[in-house]
Amino acid sequence: MADDRDELSIGAVADRLGVRTSLLRYYESRGLISSRRTDGGQRRYGRDVLRRVSFVRAAQQVGLPLAEIEQRLAVLPPDRAPTVEEWEELATTWKPRLDEQVRTLVGIRDRLASCIGCGCLSLDACAVFNPADAAGAEGPGAHYLVVEGSEDSPGS
Numbered sequence: 186m187a188d189d190r191d192e193l194s195i196g197a198v199a200d201r202l203g204v205r206t207s208l209l210r211y212y213e214s215r216g217l218i219s220s221r222r223t224d225g226g227q228r229r230y231g232r233d234v235l236r237r238v239s240f241v242r243a244a245q246q247v248g249l250p251l252a253e254i255e256q257r258l259a260v261l262p263p264d265r266a267p268t269v270e271e272w273e274e275l276a277t278t279w280k281p282r283l284d285e286q287v288r289t290l291v292g293i294r295d296r297l298a299s300c301i302g303c304g305c306l307s308l309d310a311c312a313v314f315n316p317a318d319a320a321g322a323e324g325p326g327a328h329y330l331v332v333e334g335s336e337d338s339p340g341s
Contacts, residue, residue, distance in 0.1 A: 192229040202238050217241055219263045233266035
């Protein structure tokens, strides 16, 4: 691994990223990041861990599950900073998933007020959007809050 001056302690990484050290240990236990141990048993992280953790946190903030993030990061080298080409490949493969996430969020944003606005607060009894609980035949989920054509919307 890199020279000691190019490595950061767990506390330094946590401070730079604004996270708890326990989160870094958890991510390491899941294989999302890696460290080396000093002779005294202390963790030392390469600077590339800053980018990896930032990526994980951003993906989580848009609602992507950690298991999916793990799968995507598994294609990147665990012990060095990815090249520009490797990051671009990851971004390209994830773009359709993120586009779907955006469509779903836009659908929720645009339809949520109209659903709550009727006052019934229940799709079981809603005579406007769900007469006779017709949405129940579609299975569980908020069928009227996602964008038509998304994989989570009725009829997809």
